[in-house]
Amino acid sequence: MTTLLEVSGVSVSFDGFRAINNLSFQIGPAELRAIIGPNGAGKTTFMDIITGKTRPDEGRVIWGDLSRSLLSMSEAQIAQAGVGRKFQKPTVFEDQSVEENLLMALSNPRGPLAVLFYKPAKADLARVAELADEIGLRAQLFRKAGELSHGQKQWLEIGMLLAQDPKLLLVDEPAAGMTPEEREHTTQLLVEAAKTRAVVVVEHDMEFIRRLGCRVTVLHEGSVLAEGSLDHVTSNQDVIDVYLGR
Amino acid sequence: MNRSFFAQSPSVLVFLGCLGLATLFVTVLSEAFGIGVLSTSFIKTLGKTLCLCLIAVAMDLVWGYAGILSLGHFAFFGLGGYMIGMWLMYERTREIVESSMSDAVIPPTPQEISDAIGNQIFGVVGSSEFPLIWTFADSLTIQLFLVVAIPGVLAGLFGWLAFRSRVTGVYLSILTQAMTLALSLYLFQNESGLRGNNGLSGLQNLPGVEAGQDVVSMWFFWASALALGLGYLLAARVISGKFGSVIRGIRDNEQRVRFLGYAVESYKLVIFAGTAMIAGIAGALYYPQAGIVNPAEIAPIASIYLAVWVAIGGRGRLYGAVLGAIFVSLVSSYFTGGQAPDINLGFYTIKWVDWWLVMLGISFVLVTLFAPKGLGGLVDLWEDRRRPDRHGADLGPDAGALREKEAVE
Ligand SMILES: Nc1ncnc2c1ncn2[C@@H]1O[C@H](COP(=O)(O)OP(=O)(O)OP(=O)(O)O)[C@@H](O)[C@H]1O
Numbered sequence: 001m002t003t004l005l006e007v008s009g010v011s012v013s014f015d016g017f018r019a020i021n022n023l024s025f026q027i028g029p030a031e032l033r034a035i036i037g038p039n040g041a042g043k044t045t046f047m048d049i050i051t052g053k054t055r056p057d058e059g060r061v062i063w064g065d066l067s068r069s070l071l072s073m074s075e076a077q078i079a080q081a082g083v084g085r086k087f088q089k090p091t092v093f094e095d096q097s098v099e100e101n102l103l104m105a106l107s108n109p110r111g112p113l114a115v116l117f118y119k120p121a122k123a124d125l126a127r128v129a130e131l132a133d134e135i136g137l138r139a140q141l142f143r144k145a146g147e148l149s150h151g152q153k154q155w156l157e158i159g160m161l162l163a164q165d166p167k168l169l170l171v172d173e174p175a176a177g178m179t180p181e182e183r184e185h186t187t188q189l190l191v192e193a194a195k196t197r198a199v200v201v202v203e204h205d206m207e208f209i210r211r212l213g214c215r216v217t218v219l220h221e222g223s224v225l226a227e228g229s230l231d232h233v234t235s236n237q238d239v240i241d242v243y244l245g246r
Numbered sequence: 247m248n249r250s251f252f253a254q255s256p257s258v259l260v261f262l263g264c265l266g267l268a269t270l271f272v273t274v275l276s277e278a279f280g281i282g283v284l285s286t287s288f289i290k291t292l293g294k295t296l297c298l299c300l301i302a303v304a305m306d307l308v309w310g311y312a313g314i315l316s317l318g319h320f321a322f323f324g325l326g327g328y329m330i331g332m333w334l335m336y337e338r339t340r341e342i343v344e345s346s347m348s349d350a351v352i353p354p355t356p357q358e359i360s361d362a363i364g365n366q367i368f369g370v371v372g373s374s375e376f377p378l379i380w381t382f383a384d385s386l387t388i389q390l391f392l393v394v395a396i397p398g399v400l401a402g403l404f405g406w407l408a409f410r411s412r413v414t415g416v417y418l419s420i421l422t423q424a425m426t427l428a429l430s431l432y433l434f435q436n437e438s439g440l441r442g443n444n445g446l447s448g449l450q451n452l453p454g455v456e457a458g459q460d461v462v463s464m465w466f467f468w469a470s471a472l473a474l475g476l477g478y479l480l481a482a483r484v485i486s487g488k489f490g491s492v493i494r495g496i497r498d499n500e501q502r503v504r505f506l507g508y509a510v511e512s513y514k515l516v517i518f519a520g521t522a523m524i525a526g527i528a529g530a531l532y533y534p535q536a537g538i539v540n541p542a543e544i545a546p547i548a549s550i551y552l553a554v555w556v557a558i559g560g561r562g563r564l565y566g567a568v569l570g571a572i573f574v575s576l577v578s579s580y581f582t583g584g585q586a587p588d589i590n591l592g593f594y595t596i597k598w599v600d601w602w603l604v605m606l607g608i609s610f611v612l613v614t615l616f617a618p619k620g621l622g623g624l625v626d627l628w629e630d631r632r633r634p635d636r637h638g639a640d641l642g643p644d645a646g647a648l649r650e651k652e653a654v655e
C-alpha cells in the first residue's frame with residue numbers, strides 16, 4: 001500500500017512540556033482512520049503539526065507521491081497541497097453567508113488577482129447548491145453563518161471541508177453537539193469521503209467510532225499507544241488502563 | 247437570483263446619486279459657475295472634505311474590512327500632497343523667475359534660471375541647490391506617477407516586513423505609528439530636501455492657468471468628487487466579491503483563512519499598499535486646495551483622527567466612513583474656525599477651539615462603548631436591520647474581528 005502522509009519521529013514541546021513525543025503515523029490515499037485518546041493526549045496538536053500551525057522540534061512529515069516535506073511549507077501552501085481541516089470548535093466566518101463561506105472554500109485559484117476577478121461560474125454555484133443539500137443548509141444559503149445553531153455550524157464547516165476537495169481530511173471531533181440522527185449522517189459522509197481520499201477523525205465517542213468501522217490509533221501522552229481494529233485496541237490492557245478504564 | 251454588482255450593493259447607487267446631486271448643487275451655488283451663494287473658501291472646504299472622505303473610504307477598506315488598524319495612512323496622504331506639491335511649486339517658481347529675468351539685456355543661461363529657481367524655493371532653508379529628490383519636479387507626468395508610486399512602494403515595503411513576520415493587532419498599529427512619526431520627523435529636517443517645517447506652499451496657484459481662484463476651486467471640487475466617486479466604486483467592487491469575503495475572513499479569523507489555502511500575507515499587502523495609493527491620490531487633490539503641505543500634516547495624530555472618523559461613521563461599511571469624515575471634519579471646522587460662540591459659565595469660559603478635541607475624544611469613547619455601529623447604525627434603525635444573536639460573543643477570535651455589536655444581519 002502506498003502512503004499519502006507519513007509522520008515519523010515527531011516531537012514538540014510547549015515550555016518544556018512534551019505534548020507530542022516521538023510520534024509516528026502513516027495513512028494511505030483512500031483510508032479512514034480514527035484517532036482516540038484521553039484529553040490532552042495531543043490529538044489536536046498532532047493536527048496542528050500536519051497543517052503547519054505548530055512546527056515540531058524534531059521529526060519528519062512527508063506528503064504525497066513526490067514525498068515533499070510539509071515542514072518547509074506555509075499553512076496556506078499545505079492547504080493548497082490538499083490538506084483540509086475541521087476544527088474542534090466550529091470555526092466558520094460568522095459575518096458571511098453560508099454561500100459565501102462555501103464559495104471561499106471551493107477549490108479555485110487562491111491568488112489575490114485571480115480572486116479579485118473571480119465570478120462564480122455555473123458549475124461553482126451548482127456545486128455549492130449540491131453541498132448545501134448534502135449538509136442540510138440549502139434553505140439557509142443566504143443567511144449569515146453567525147445565526148446558525150452550533151450543529152449547523154459544524155455542518156457548514158464539514159461542507160467547507162468537502163468544498164475544498166482535499167486529499168486528506170483532518171476532522172477534529174465532528175460529532176460534538178450533534179443529535180443521534182446528525183451523527184449518523186456525519187458517519188455516512190465521512191465513510192463516503194474516505195472512498196476517494198484519506199480521512200482522519202478525532203473523536204471521543206466510542207459508538208461513533210464503531211460505526212466508522214475503521215482502523216483506530218490510540219494516542220496517549222503524545223505518542224501512539226496502540227493501533228488496529230477497534231476490538232483489537234479496546235482489548236489492549238494499556239488502552240483500558242489509560243483511557244477506557246477511567 | 248440577481249448577481250449584478252449594483253443589485254448586490256444598492257447603497258453604491260444611492261451614494262453615487264447623492265454625490266452627483268451634491269456636486270450639481272454646489273456648482274449651482276458657486277461664485278464661478280452659479281449664483282454665488284457659496285464663497286470660494288467654503289468651496290475649498292467642501293472640496294477638501296471630499297478628499298478626506300476618499301481617504302476615509304481607504305481607511306475603512308484596510309481597517310473595517312481587512313481588520314488592519316493602520317495608524318499611518320495619513321502619512322501616505324501627506325506624501326501624495328508633497329509629490330504634486332513639488333511640481334506645482336517648481337513650475338510656478340520657474341514661471342515667475344523666467345518672466346522676471348526675461349527683461350534682462352543678456353538672456354539668462356539655463357544654469358542661471360535653475361539657480362534662481364533653487365534660490366527661490368530653498369532660500370528659506372538656507373540653500374539653493376536642488377536636492378536629488380527634486381530631479382523630476384519639472385515633469386508633471388512623473389510627479390503624478392509618484393503620487394501613487396511613493397505611497398505604494400513605502401506601504402508595500404513596510405507591509406512586506408510587518409506582515410511577513412506576522413505582526414498583528416495592537417503591535418501592528420504601534421508600528422504604523424512609529425513609521426508615521428519617523429517620516430514626519432524626517433520631513434521636519436531641513437536636510438530632507440522638502441523645505442523642513444516650512445513645507446511646500448503656494449500650491450493653490452496652478453502654473454500656466456489664468457483663471458481666478460473661484461474657478462480653480464471648482465475644478466478641484468469636481469476632481470475631488472470624481473475621485474471620491476471612482477474610489478468608492480472601486481472599493482465597493484473590491485469588497486463585493488470573493489476578494490471581499492477573503493479579507494473579511496482575514497479580519498475575523500486569519501488562521502482559518504490560511505487553512506483554506508489563502509496566503510493571508512499577500513492579501514494584506516495588496517490591501518495595505520492599494521489603500522496607501524488611494525490615500526496618496528486623495529492627498530494630491532487635497533493639498534492644492536489647502537495651499538500648503540508641511541510635516542505637521544503627517545504627524546501621528548492625523549492618522550489617529552482618521553481612525554476616529556471611521557469609528558464614528560461605523561467601520562465595515564463604506565458609506566459609514568464617508569459619513570464619519572464629513573460629519574467630523576465639518577463639525578470640526580465649525581468649532582475650530584471660531585464660529586461657535588464661547589460659553590460663559592461665569593467662573594470659566596468654554597472656548598471651543600480648545601475644547602473641541604476633548605469633545606471629539608469623549609464622543610469617540612462614547613460611540614465605541616454605546617453605539618459601535620456609529621452613524622451607520624442610524625441607517626440600520628431606519629432599514630430595521632438586526633444583528634445576529636451570538637449571545638455576546640464576537641464574530642471571530644482575532645483582535646480586528648468584528649464585534650457582535652457592530653455586525654448586521
Ligand atoms: N499552544 C500551546 N501551548 C502550550 N501548551 C499547549 C499548546 N497546545 C497544546 N498544548 C498542550 O498540549 C497538550 C495536548 O493538547 P491537545 O489539544 O493536542 O490535546 P487533545 O488530545 O486534542 O485533547 P482534547 O481531547 O481535550 O481535545 C495539552 O496538555 C495542552 O495543554
Ligand SMILES: [Mg+2]
Nearest residue numbers: 043044045088
Ligand atoms: Mg483536541
